Amino acid sequence: MRNVAVVGAGMSPFGRLDALLYQEIGRPAVNDAIENAGIDRKLIESCYYGSCGGVGVGHEIMNECGMIGIPITRVVNACSAGSNAFRLAYMDIASGMSDCVMAMGIEKMKDVSMAVVGGGTRFQIEAKAFAHGSPMTGGGGGGGGGGMAAGFALMGRAHMKIYGTKVEDFANITVKSRRNGSKNPKAEFQNLMTLDEVLDDVMINDPLTRSQCCPRTDGAAAVVLMSEDFVKKHHVDTPIWVKGSAMGSNFGGANEKRWYEETGSPYPPGFLTDYLVAQKVYKMAKVGPKDFYDRGFVECHDCFSVSEYVHYEDFGFCKKGEGSAMINDGVVEIDGDLPINPSGGLLSVGHPLGATGTRQVAEIFWQMTKDKEVAKRQVPDKHLDLGLQHTLGSPGIGFTNVMHVFSRDL
Amino acid sequence: MRSIQESLITRLKVPTKIGNQIKVNKCSNCGNIRNPPRTYCNRCQGTDFTEVVFGPKGEITTYSSSYKRKATDKQRFFGNVRLFSDNGKDSMGVGGTFDVESIDKLEIGQKVELLPDERYNIFKLGED
Numbered sequence: 001m002r003n004v005a006v007v008g009a010g011m012s013p014f015g016r017l018d019a020l021l022y023q024e025i026g027r028p029a030v031n032d033a034i035e036n037a038g039i040d041r042k043l044i045e046s047c048y049y050g051s052c053g054g055v056g057v058g059h060e061i062m063n064e065c066g067m068i069g070i071p072i073t074r075v076v077n078a079c080s081a082g083s084n085a086f087r088l089a090y091m092d093i094a095s096g097m098s099d100c101v102m103a104m105g106i107e108k109m110k111d112v113s114m115a116v117v118g119g120g121t122r123f124q125i126e127a128k129a130f131a132h133g134s135p136m137t138g139g140g141g142g143g144g145g146g147g148m149a150a151g152f153a154l155m156g157r158a159h160m161k162i163y164g165t166k167v168e169d170f171a172n173i174t175v176k177s178r179r180n181g182s183k184n185p186k187a188e189f190q191n192l193m194t195l196d197e198v199l200d201d202v203m204i205n206d207p208l209t210r211s212q213c214c215p216r217t218d219g220a221a222a223v224v225l226m227s228e229d230f231v232k233k234h235h236v237d238t239p240i241w242v243k244g245s246a247m248g249s250n251f252g253g254a255n256e257k258r259w260y261e262e263t264g265s266p267y268p269p270g271f272l273t274d275y276l277v278a279q280k281v282y283k284m285a286k287v288g289p290k291d292f293y294d295r296g297f298v299e300c301h302d303c304f305s306v307s308e309y310v311h312y313e314d315f316g317f318c319k320k321g322e323g324s325a326m327i328n329d330g331v332v333e334i335d336g337d338l339p340i341n342p343s344g345g346l347l348s349v350g351h352p353l354g355a356t357g358t359r360q361v362a363e364i365f366w367q368m369t370k371d372k373e374v375a376k377r378q379v380p381d382k383h384l385d386l387g388l389q390h391t392l393g394s395p396g397i398g399f400t401n402v403m404h405v406f407s408r409d410l
Numbered sequence: 411m412r413s414i415q416e417s418l419i420t421r422l423k424v425p426t427k428i429g430n431q432i433k434v435n436k437c438s439n440c441g442n443i444r445n446p447p448r449t450y451c452n453r454c455q456g457t458d459f460t461e462v463v464f465g466p467k468g469e470i471t472t473y474s475s476s477y478k479r480k481a482t483d484k485q486r487f488f489g490n491v492r493l494f495s496d497n498g499k500d501s502m503g504v505g506g507t508f509d510v511e512s513i514d515k516l517e518i519g520q521k522v523e524l525l526p527d528e529r530y531n532i533f534k535l536g537e538d
Binding site: 207 | 472475478488489490513
């Protein structure tokens with residue numbers, strides 16, 4: 001396989017953008033990515049874009065950006081749609097098919113139909129009674145199935161029982177998220193929150209209060225990828241290399257499903273698939289969890305506070321049951337031993353399904369190139385050697401876990 | 411003669427909820443529990459099954475509370491239950507609601523019993 005680098009990134013403001021057309025959200029992200037890369041847009045040979053709600057919207061955006069005629073592929077893969085678009089763009093170049101590709105993601109959440117999150121609601125707060133089926137599978141029985149928040153709440157409760165985790169431990173993740181989000185001018189939520197404010201917020205599904213659930217956000221993000229040959233040919237001075245790309249899924253037959261079928265409990269309690277995909281991407285990138293402590297940082301899928309918490313454990317950054325020290329002792333702060341979600345993550349930046357993965361890659365690119373975009377939240381130098389990106393799509397319905405490792409060194 | 415569409419249906423037209431118990435299929439080849447029952451095993455693709463009856467006894471594996479959009483909305487409590495087969499050899503995870511007035515009444519590991527209801531899995535607290 002050929003070496004592939006990210007060479008530019010762009011992003012629209014994230015938030016409620018009802019008044020805007022898809023083109024009006026996506027065009028600035030695409031054009032900013034091209035400008036950031038410092039290349040002629042005619043170099044871009046193909047485009048993959050994540051969007052769960054908009055059929056053909058990527059084609060419209062690329063047309064508005066003067067790039068119609070190239071292969072354009074829409075990727076629909078729940079919360080990992082953007083990550084999968086990036087992965088396909090990476091594979092397109094790594095395979096030798098193309099030399100310069102755009103990965104983009106866009107979403108207007110009002111157009112996304114996900115029965116499991118109760119579609120049409122501002123927050124992912126639909127938690128109805130279950131009949132057949134289950135909260136983690138979205139079920140659908142007469143009771144309407146459960147919402148995503150419900151599934152993570154159940155996971156949080158199990159974690160509290162098994163490991164003695166406190167509601168404050170989960171809530172502190174939102175406090176940290178808002179602190180980082182306050183330094184991100186494109187985040188949906190830029191307000192600071194205290195621990196008491198998070199705990200006293202509207203209860204969605206116990207123990208998750210509203211501010212521990214990511215908002216349904218509109219937005220777009222785009223990145224430009226290049227082959228090593230093109231990086232040299234076009235004298236790109238700050239390429240960020242893709243060192244690992246891994247993906248996993250799970251529904252029916254795999255261990256995680258079997259565990260659930262037999263116990264009715266989430267994998268104890270976390271995501272076995274996350275663990276397995278992390279092992280795959282570490283192997284490909286020839287790194288381990290400790291390397292990120294020494295010289296890396298992470299953008300991961302914190303759709304709920306509980307989600308980020310269990311990722312600490314599933315990625316191997318700490319043992320099961322030791323995630324509380326990661327958040328309470330400041331390990332995951334921007335200036336901590338292992339910065340996690342310096343952007344503010346999904347909890348503060350927001351979560352347009354198709355755009356989240358490319359937005360995370362954009363954050364990693366900007367951090368590692370010390371771009372002015374992240375000036376207020378710059379991760380310290382010693383942590384800029386490695387970046388880990390992760391999304392978790394449709395947990396319980398048909399996991400789509402995607403992870404990438406990035407490095408400044410080839 | 412059956413239509414092509416009918417020939418492709420794999421859902422078994424049998425009542426799976428019988429009173430306060432749930433009847434499902436267990437694959438004779440790999441032991442996979444299939445709920446709701448189908449004509450094939452989704453793990454090994456086998457087609458030989460034995461029937462296994464689960465419930466009414468089980469234990470809570472996790473729980474939470476429903477979101478109240480309006481103050482007048484009924485507060486419900488839901489979660490997952492490990493339901494045991496009547497022969498005690500198997501267990502199966504199911505979701506359901508708990509017939510309690512407060513979340514403080516619930517605890518992981520607590521014994522529960524499935525109530526007779528054709529549509530929903532509703533559990534009452536059992537005796538230890």
